[in-house]
Amino acid sequence: MDRLFHALADATRRDMLRRCVRGELSVSRLAAAYPMSFAAVQKHVTVLERAGLVTKERRGREQLVRTDRDAVARARQALDALESAWRARVDRMTGLLSEEGGEDGSDTG
Amino acid sequence: MDRLFHALADATRRDMLRRCVRGELSVSRLAAAYPMSFAAVQKHVTVLERAGLVTKERRGREQLVRTDRDAVARARQALDALESAWRARVDRMTGLLSEEGGEDGSDTG
DNA sequence: GTAACGTACAACCAAATGGTTGTAGATGGG
DNA sequence: CCCATCTACAACCATTTGGTTGTACGTTAC
Numbered sequence: 001m002d003r004l005f006h007a008l009a010d011a012t013r014r015d016m017l018r019r020c021v022r023g024e025l026s027v028s029r030l031a032a033a034y035p036m037s038f039a040a041v042q043k044h045v046t047v048l049e050r051a052g053l054v055t056k057e058r059r060g061r062e063q064l065v066r067t068d069r070d071a072v073a074r075a076r077q078a079l080d081a082l083e084s085a086w087r088a089r090v091d092r093m094t095g096l097l098s099e100e101g102g103e104d105g106s107d108t109g
Numbered sequence: 110m111d112r113l114f115h116a117l118a119d120a121t122r123r124d125m126l127r128r129c130v131r132g133e134l135s136v137s138r139l140a141a142a143y144p145m146s147f148a149a150v151q152k153h154v155t156v157l158e159r160a161g162l163v164t165k166e167r168r169g170r171e172q173l174v175r176t177d178r179d180a181v182a183r184a185r186q187a188l189d190a191l192e193s194a195w196r197a198r199v200d201r202m203t204g205l206l207s208e209e210g211g212e213d214g215s216d217t218g
Numbered sequence: 219g220t221a222a223c224g225t226a227c228a229a230c231c232a233a234a235t236g237g238t239t240g241t242a243g244a245t246g247g248g
Numbered sequence: 249c250c251c252a253t254c255t256a257c258a259a260c261c262a263t264t265t266g267g268t269t270g271t272a273c274g275t276t277a278c
Contacts, residue, residue: 002118009114010236014187028254040237042256047235061245061254072188078123079185119266137224149267151226156265170224170275 007051013044023066116160132175
């Protein structure tokens with residue numbers, strides 16, 4: 001989860017995710033799109049890969065990068081969990097008066 | 110946006126967000142919950158605050174921390190935008206054959 | 219007024235980040 | 249084979265992060 005959000009916390013990497021949705025860009029093709037060295041782009045891709053946000057697929061001597069849909073969904077679900085905490089709070093206010101105890105701690109993913 | 114996701118990329122800070130949903134915890138009360146110094150917790154709160162994820166409200170000599178619901182929603186919307194990119198891709202495959210051009214770049218926020 | 223509490227902020231340090239360059243291993247084409 | 253391309257990885261550097269301690273300031277309680 002740390003890796004996931006950390007990977008998302010960089011504008012270059014978020015842009016990469018958008019570009020790699022179609023999974024047709026090699027690393028060097030991707031690198032051509034940014035004003036930085038190939039190695040720097042490689043590092044960004046590695047960060048995305050370790051976060052599970054993209055996968056690499058070999059085609060000849062190229063390595064095609066593709067955004068992993070499920071990983072983005074996972075991040076969204078984490079934020080959903082946070083929002084549901086508000087809902088629980090509202091429920092409590094409108095409905096009843098139970099004590100606190102909503103310690104689900106869904107952070108192990 | 111960078112600050113937003115960066116703030117979320119730390120388990121301690123995510124835990125803080127959960128705890129501060131009800132907005133009834135002072136910084137020192139919060140600090141008591143973690144195995145680190147008060148100053149360290151203060152820094153975490155500052156990171157969350159600069160990301161817009163929490164606000165502070167003074168009550169006497171205490172400073173109550175409260176999670177900002179809208180900021181979390183904002184992060185979710187960013188991930189929604191990513192997912193809609195996949196939908197656009199599917200649309201293209203099933204429907205027509207238009208060229209690429211979905212450069213909305215909703216990154217300025 | 220003074221002590222205790224809660225907060226803010228600066229200085230400092232180890233480790234990680236994000237960038238660079240350089241080198242080396244695979245792969246494909248003439 | 250030889251060369252160009254694509255990739256991988258290490259070494260290095262400036263900056264940021266995440267933690268510490270110490271000090272100063274405002275507020276509450278006695």
